[in-house]
Amino acid sequence: xxxxxxxxxxxxxRGRYAARLIPGQGTSRGxxxxxxxxxxxxxxxxxxxxxxxxxxxxGVLASLVGLLLPAPFxxxxxxxxxxLLLNDYALIVGSxxxxxxxxxxxxxxxxxxILLLSTTSEGLLFAVIATLLGYSEGLYExxxxxxxxxxxxxxxxxxxxxxxxxxxxxxxxxxxxxxxxASLSFxxxxxxxxxxxxxxxxxxxxxxARNVLILGAGARGRGVAxxxxxxxxxxxxxxxFLDDERGPAFGVLGPPEKLAAIARAEFIDEIILAxxxxxxxxxxxxxxxxxxxxxxxxxxxLYGCELNKTWIENLGAISLFNLxxxxxxxxxxxxxxxxxxxxxxxxxxLTAPLLLIIAGLIKFDDSPGTVIYSALRxxxxxxxxxxxxxxxxxxxxxxxxxxxxxxxxxxGPTFKIAEDPRITRMGQWLRRYSLDxxxxxxxxxxxxxxxxxxxxxxxxxxxxxxxEHLRRLDVTPGITGLWxxxxxQSTSFQTNMALDLEYIERWSLWMDVRILLKTVAVVFQGTGx
Numbered sequence: 001x002x003x004x005x006x007x008x009x010x011x012x013x014r015g016r017y018a019a020r021l022i023p024g025q026g027t028s029r030g031x032x033x034x035x036x037x038x039x040x041x042x043x044x045x046x047x048x049x050x051x052x053x054x055x056x057x058x059g060v061l062a063s064l065v066g067l068l069l070p071a072p073f074x075x076x077x078x079x080x081x082x083x084l085l086l087n088d089y090a091l092i093v094g095s096x097x098x099x100x101x102x103x104x105x106x107x108x109x110x111x112x113x114i115l116l117l118s119t120t121s122e123g124l125l126f127a128v129i130a131t132l133l134g135y136s137e138g139l140y141e142x143x144x145x146x147x148x149x150x151x152x153x154x155x156x157x158x159x160x161x162x163x164x165x166x167x168x169x170x171x172x173x174x175x176x177x178x179x180x181x182a183s184l185s186f187x188x189x190x191x192x193x194x195x196x197x198x199x200x201x202x203x204x205x206x207x208x209a210r211n212v213l214i215l216g217a218g219a220r221g222r223g224v225a226x227x228x229x230x231x232x233x234x235x236x237x238x239x240x241f242l243d244d245e246r247g248p249a250f251g252v253l254g255p256p257e258k259l260a261a262i263a264r265a266e267f268i269d270e271i272i273l274a275x276x277x278x279x280x281x282x283x284x285x286x287x288x289x290x291x292x293x294x295x296x297x298x299x300x301x302l303y304g305c306e307l308n309k310t311w312i313e314n315l316g317a318i319s320l321f322n323l324x325x326x327x328x329x330x331x332x333x334x335x336x337x338x339x340x341x342x343x344x345x346x347x348x349x350l351t352a353p354l355l356l357i358i359a360g361l362i363k364f365d366d367s368p369g370t371v372i373y374s375a376l377r378x379x380x381x382x383x384x385x386x387x388x389x390x391x392x393x394x395x396x397x398x399x400x401x402x403x404x405x406x407x408x409x410x411x412g413p414t415f416k417i418a419e420d421p422r423i424t425r426m427g428q429w430l431r432r433y434s435l436d437x438x439x440x441x442x443x444x445x446x447x448x449x450x451x452x453x454x455x456x457x458x459x460x461x462x463x464x465x466x467x468e469h470l471r472r473l474d475v476t477p478g479i480t481g482l483w484x485x486x487x488x489q490s491t492s493f494q495t496n497m498a499l500d501l502e503y504i505e506r507w508s509l510w511m512d513v514r515i516l517l518k519t520v521a522v523v524f525q526g527t528g529x
Contacts (some may be wrong), residue, residue, distance in 0.1 A: 159175075159182055197233040213241075215274060263294060367425075378473065485515055
């Protein structure tokens with residue numbers, strides 16, 4: 001039935017539909033008619049959306065099946081998945097046996113039988129790998145439709161994995177024979193799906209399909225109807241719409257209140273709710289669907305977004321739709337962390353004598369106090385951590401900081417002044433060559449900091465952040481950064497922020513390497529404050 005046929009003017013006649021339901025009157029459509037149920041329009045069986053009696057309970061056997069079997073065989077309605085999967089499995093195994101039989105025919109009787117047996121065992125394992133890879137890639141999400149790119153990808157990776165398993169000495173895989181078998185499998189599966197689509201089209205013409213009723217004749221509802229019309233392999237045909245605003249010219253069979261009667265008269269198997277914002281329609285569809293044993297599905301309102309593969313997440317009884325997900329460069333972040341560990345470990349070992357010398361000079365300096373200064377800093381996502389550095393100021397530096405804030409030469413929330421009276425004689429030399437920051441290699445090794453990133457600020461500077469400044473805390477702070485090698489002497493906090501944001505937006509491992517190399521040159525120039 002075409003979409004144009006659905007949209008022909010149709011009027012709903014209660015008497016005509018009711019006559020079909022009276023024994024001995026009306027006609028029956030096909031052999032797949034529903035079990036007789038009374039048309040019920042009142043709400044006596046509906047006991048609320050939270051009623052315990054309507055909760056689906058899985059039995060012990062179903063739970064055991066879900067625990068032991070792969071996903072295609074363990075769902076609540078697995079027939080559609082595993083029927084296609086088993087067909088594909090049989091075609092792939094058959095392709096391997098066919099290629100093996102041709103190869104065995106050219107060998108002797110004994111060697112040919114051995115070759116046929118070994119190749120068949122390879123084909124059995126290859127088919128398992130290929131079909132499961134295809135399932136994980138979404139090859140069976142749309143029943144009957146074959147994504148040739150996903151199929152090719154699954155077959156190629158199955159060959160790679162099979163060759164990897166064979167490298168352990170289980171068998172000597174013939175790469176040419178494997179490629180020939182996989183190619184024949186690819187062609188066989190394409191032809192099988194084409195033939196199956198042809199069969200489904202013929203079944204639709206004979207009326208052997210699932211009858212669908214759509215609640216809502218708007219853009220969503222008509223989009224669903226159009227898609228089902230152009231994809232007969234899905235085995236669904238739209239019988240019409242229910243809508244309380246649009247008329248028969250839109251293919252509307254009647255108002256939603258007549259759902260039970262129309263569903264029975266049209267022998268409906270499935271209700272699709274295309275008006276997700278209408279809670280009253282949702283309750284009506286669920287109520288009548290449960291009473292009349294109809295499948296009920298909903299077209300979600302995704303606010304113009306498209307679902308990705310990981311489109312739903314279950315939090316117990318609560319489901320979350322994934323409308324947008326940022327791409328996290330996990331592999332590059334792992335490499336960045338590995339680079340941090342490697343650099344910090346090597347530098348801690350290589351600079352150990354220098355660290356001891358600096359510690360001794362600070363200890364015997366004329367300024368009393370500890371060798372290592374530790375203070376809380378604000379790191380990634382606002383997390384606080386204890387940052388270490390060689391002490392370069394007098395012991396009561398934090399206590400007199402507020403008294404000196406009027407002399408601050410930095411714009412924005414950060415604090416720095418030239419000729420800071422709190423800096424010790426030894427501290428001036430350490431700061432000039434940034435040697436005071438060497439203990440922060442320990443912070444890098446622990447994971448609180450990175451070799452490259454925005455500098456961590458003290459708590460009092462962080463308290464003066466504006467909302468737009470928090471963006472720099474999206475990444476792990478670093479010992480050095482783009483600001484340190486580009487505008488180290490700049491007093492503008494906005495320049496600092498702009499460079500930090502540029503680093504966050506353009507970050508790459510190669511960028512980190514270049515900043516580290518430039519940092520070495522800057523340190524030897526002695527331009528530190």
